[in-house]
Amino acid sequence: MISTIFAAEPVPTADVIALYAAHPILAWIRATQIGEFVRNSTWAFPTLQSLHFIGMSLLIGIVGAIDLRVLGVARAVPLGPLHRLLPLAFIGFGINLTTGIFFFCHDPMVYAFNNAFRLKMLLILASGLNALWFGLGVFIDVDKWGPGIEASYLAKVISALSLLIWIGVITAGRYIAFT
Amino acid sequence: MEHLLLAQEHSAFANWLSQGIYPPILTLHSIGMALLVGLQVVINLRVLGFGRGLPIPALRRFMKVVWIGFGVNAVTGTLLFLIAPYKLVHSTLFILKLSLIASGLILGAVLNSSLLTVGDEYAQANANPSLRAKTLAVLSLTCWMAAIVTGRWLAYTTFGDIGFDTDG
Numbered sequence: 237m238i239s240t241i242f243a244a245e246p247v248p249t250a251d252v253i254a255l256y257a258a259h260p261i262l263a264w265i266r267a268t269q270i271g272e273f274v275r276n277s278t279w280a281f282p283t284l285q286s287l288h289f290i291g292m293s294l295l296i297g298i299v300g301a302i303d304l305r306v307l308g309v310a311r312a313v314p315l316g317p318l319h320r321l322l323p324l325a326f327i328g329f330g331i332n333l334t335t336g337i338f339f340f341c342h343d344p345m346v347y348a349f350n351n352a353f354r355l356k357m358l359l360i361l362a363s364g365l366n367a368l369w370f371g372l373g374v375f376i377d378v379d380k381w382g383p384g385i386e387a388s389y390l391a392k393v394i395s396a397l398s399l400l401i402w403i404g405v406i407t408a409g410r411y412i413a414f415t
Numbered sequence: 416m417e418h419l420l421l422a423q424e425h426s427a428f429a430n431w432l433s434q435g436i437y438p439p440i441l442t443l444h445s446i447g448m449a450l451l452v453g454l455q456v457v458i459n460l461r462v463l464g465f466g467r468g469l470p471i472p473a474l475r476r477f478m479k480v481v482w483i484g485f486g487v488n489a490v491t492g493t494l495l496f497l498i499a500p501y502k503l504v505h506s507t508l509f510i511l512k513l514s515l516i517a518s519g520l521i522l523g524a525v526l527n528s529s530l531l532t533v534g535d536e537y538a539q540a541n542a543n544p545s546l547r548a549k550t551l552a553v554l555s556l557t558c559w560m561a562a563i564v565t566g567r568w569l570a571y572t573t574f575g576d577i578g579f580d581t582d583g
Contacts, residue, residue, distance in 0.1 A: 289566075293448065297452065301453070312473035313476070313477075317467065321460065321466045
């Protein structure tokens with residue numbers, strides 16, 4: 237399916253046409269200029285993939301550093317200024333949301349009914365809710381956790397969850413191709 | 416040497432790696448990358464002036480996680496290499512990727528020994544590193560980003576015809 241990236245746009249088979257006929261919204265997404273661009277380009281897919289992994293290292297690097305500090309790795313790091321790197325993590329998320337939309341438009345049928353993809357989306361949602369919990373539950377204390385000061389038990393629970401969820405997101409993402 | 420690489424490429428072990436345990440190896444390679452490159456990104460961003468208020472020597476503790484990520488990727492990378500060693504040693508992209516990783520590691524180690532391990536972990540929260548350090552940080556970021564790009568392109572060239580070239 238996606239492995240046809242180095243070829244010109246493949247002629248869809250009869251079953252693919254039938255599947256898209258049964259799902260007009262997916263057919264519409266596929267027909268967008270974004271979808272057409274990615275399918276017809278020889279370089280778009282690997283380039284978007286590269287950006288997706290760069291965005292991932294920015295996002296998970298910063299979120300992971302915060303989580304590791306909360307859990308007690310690098311306790312000398314004051315949490316307040318580390319947490320203020322979060323806008324850069326959002327840039328990483330923006331890169332990955334954008335490139336992800338390009339992947340999806342390229343062949344919506346591949347993703348929409350793929351259980352690894354569905355799990356990945358659920359995990360990203362869970363990570364958002366977990367981040368909201370951090371924001372509402374412990375953010376107020378972030379500046380109190382200066383150099384060498386241990387974070388609260390609740391913060392550690394949220395950060396441990398965050399790390400597990402992001403590892404799950406990476407895992408589910410990699411399994412999209414094998415599901 | 417060449418025929419050894421070819422023999423490995425056509426061995427039952429290579430087949431097991433590519434047909435049997437390819438998805439978990441790739442997954443671990445991505446998680447290791449997130450740790451290694453992700454935390455190098457954080458350290459380099461601080462050197463460049465983002466996240467003022469973070470004492471740079473305090474970030475040295477993240478280096479052990481960087482090395483754990485590197486260890487995971489050295490092992491999983493070796494296994495991925497053993498799937499197609501003959502093809503890979505003849506791939507300019509692969510040699511480039513390895514050179515970029517080696518350069519990234521050297522730059523990371525130089526910054527670590529000249530900046531991160533110097534001084535009190537609790538001091539110099541607002542320090543502004545030298546131009547030399549900032550240059551090294553830019554080079555380091557460039558190496559890691561380029562290593563990611565070459566790695567992704569490898570998946571669509573060398574590994575592409577194995578048929579495991581996709582994800583999102």
